Structure formats: structure tokens, C-alpha cells
Amino acid sequence: MSLSASVRATALHPEFRRGARDMLQVSFGVAAWGLVTGVAMVKSGLAPPLAALMSLLVFAGSAQLATMPLIASGAPMWVIWATATCVNLRFVIFSAMWRPYFARLPRWRRCLIGYFSGDLNYVIFMKRFPDPTPSPAHEPYYWGGVATNWSSWHGSSLGGIALADVIPVEWGLGFAGVLALLGIACSLLQDRATWLSGGTAASAAVAAYALPLKLNILVAIAAAVAVGLGIEATEDAQRRARERAEEARR
Structure with missing residues (x-):
């Protein structure tokens, strides 16, 4: 199947429309966050063309907001890169979780x-x-969500860049984005592992708030990952022990 035919088949799939519709539920928060990010980049001293390029290439609001104060203050490049990398470490976890769904697809x-x-x-x-059972509905649904998320983010981010001089930061638009992200984060707290990891991250971020260059973010991520991996390893060991005990009884 040619690329154009594949794109057309994906766009016409019922799951594409469902993915786009489901993402609409949080599109207001995404748009508010993107608008704040666009305004913040310009008000931090970044030229609008560079801000637009950063928005399109980086496509990660938390990393953009975390690195902008560092760029404005003239922090060393390695600190900027390390901060962006640490903030985006969660995408490694996302990729690992998505692997069973998309591993069969070509690398590109x-x-x-x-x-x-x-x-x-x-x-x-x-x-x-x-x-994660393979299904032809996975990719169309994913791209439907992307269509809404990407357009909401970049439309508002580029709008914030263009209107940075007329949008006052006192509007507090970032609060809408924070509420959206907070709601999503709370929806992920579904078992003991996620509750403990989330609580650890929050506690570590507050405890390390006085660290310079927003290093408390790195501390929170490292603590949460360590707790999550420890709980997962413990649960796997317990599950294997139960399986061995059941086999022994047979």
C-alpha cells in the first residue's frame, strides 16, 4: 500500500474519529498550556522565529518551560540539555509501554x-x-488523538508567540493547563505502585525545591522511577513465587 493510500485509510478508519473526539475532552487544557508556553518563550527573551522553531521541533511544553529560564539566565549548555532530558524521561516509559502496540510497524x-x-x-x-493484544484499530486511534492534540498545542503555542506583546502574564492562563495536567495525573493513580510513585515524586519535588536550576524536577523523577521499579520488581518476585508454589502443589 502506498503512503498516500495508507494515510487515507487511517484517516477514514472509525477509530481515527474516536481518537480525535476523545482528545477533545482535554483540548482546552492543552490549548491553554500551549498559549502560556508560547507567551513565556517570547517574554523570556527568545526571538519569535526561534520560539516558533523551538515549539515545532521540541514539541514538549514542560521541557520548553523548564529550559527557558536557564536559556535566559545564560546557563551552561550541558545544564540546559540535562534539564530537558530529565524532564522528558517519562517518554522513555511511554515508549516502553507503547512497544507491544506498535513494535510490528516499520522503524520510520x-x-x-x-x-x-x-x-x-x-x-x-x-x-x-x-x-496490548495487536489490533488494526491501534494506529488509527493514536493518529486521531494526535490530530487533535497537535493542532491544539501548536495553534495556541504559535498564537501565544505572535500575541506575546498583548497577552499579559497576569491572566494566569497557565492555571488552566496545570489543572488539566493535574486531572490527568490523578486519573493515572489506579493502584498501589502509581500512588506510591506519585506521592514520592510530589514529596521529593517539594523537599528539593530550594535546589538551583530546577533540579528538584530531576530529584522527583529519579525518586519516582526508583520507587516504581522497586515495587514492580517486588510484585514480579511475589508473582513468580506464587506460580512456583502452585506448580509444587500440583
């Missing part, structure tokens, strides 16, 4: 999926398909 398509992936895409996709 998986790379494209990786670029367009986002926090809300991940959450909504996993709610729709909790079972």
Missing part, C-alpha cells in the same frame, strides 16, 4: 509516532486499549 513509522507522542495521548490511548 515508530519514530514518527515517538515524535508526536504526548502525555495526554498516552493516557487516553491506554484507557481505550488497556490490553
Whole structure:
């Protein structure tokens, strides 16, 4: 199948429309966050063309907001790169979780999926398909969500860049984005592992708030990952022990 035919078949699939519709539920928060990010980049001293380029290439609002103060203050390049990398470490986890769904696709398509992936895409996709059993509906649903998420983000981000001089930061538009992300984060707290990891991250971020260059973010991520991996390893060991005990009884 040619590329154009594949794109057309994906866009016409019923799951594409469902993915786009499901993402509409959080599109206001995404748009508010994108608008704030666009305004913040310009008000931090970045020229509008560079801000637009950064928005399109980076496509990660948290990393953009975390690195802008560092860029404005003239922080070393390695600190900027390290901060962006640490903030975006969650995408490694997203990619690992998405692997059972998209591993069969060609490498270039998986790379494209990786670029367009986002926090809300991940959450909504996993709610729709909790079972990683291969299905032709996975990719159309994913791209439907991307269509809404990508357009909401970049439309508002580029609008914020263009209107940065007339939009006062006192409007507090970032609060809408924070509420959207907070709601999504709370929806992920479904078991003991996620509750403990989330609580650890929040506690670590607050405890390390005084660290310079927003290093408390790195501390929170490292602590949450460590707790999550520890719980997962413990649960796997317990499950294997139960399986061995059941086999022994047979």
C-alpha cells in the first residue's frame, strides 16, 4: 500500500474519529498550556522565529518551560540539555509501554509516532486499549488523538508567540493547563505502585525545591522511577513465587 493510500485509510478508519473526539475532552487544557508556553518563550527573551522553531521541533511544553529560564539566565549548555532530558524521561516509559502496540510497524513509522507522542495521548490511548493484544484499530486511534492534540498545542503555542506583546502574564492562563495536567495525573493513580510513585515524586519535588536550576524536577523523577521499579520488581518476585508454589502443589 502506498503512503498516500495508507494515510487515507487511517484517516477514514472509525477509530481515527474516536481518537480525535476523545482528545477533545482535554483540548482546552492543552490549548491553554500551549498559549502560556508560547507567551513565556517570547517574554523570556527568545526571538519569535526561534520560539516558533523551538515549539515545532521540541514539541514538549514542560521541557520548553523548564529550559527557558536557564536559556535566559545564560546557563551552561550541558545544564540546559540535562534539564530537558530529565524532564522528558517519562517518554522513555511511554515508549516502553507503547512497544507491544506498535513494535510490528516499520522503524520510520515508530519514530514518527515517538515524535508526536504526548502525555495526554498516552493516557487516553491506554484507557481505550488497556490490553496490548495487536489490533488494526491501534494506529488509527493514536493518529486521531494526535490530530487533535497537535493542532491544539501548536495553534495556541504559535498564537501565544505572535500575541506575546498583548497577552499579559497576569491572566494566569497557565492555571488552566496545570489543572488539566493535574486531572490527568490523578486519573493515572489506579493502584498501589502509581500512588506510591506519585506521592514520592510530589514529596521529593517539594523537599528539593530550594535546589538551583530546577533540579528538584530531576530529584522527583529519579525518586519516582526508583520507587516504581522497586515495587514492580517486588510484585514480579511475589508473582513468580506464587506460580512456583502452585506448580509444587500440583
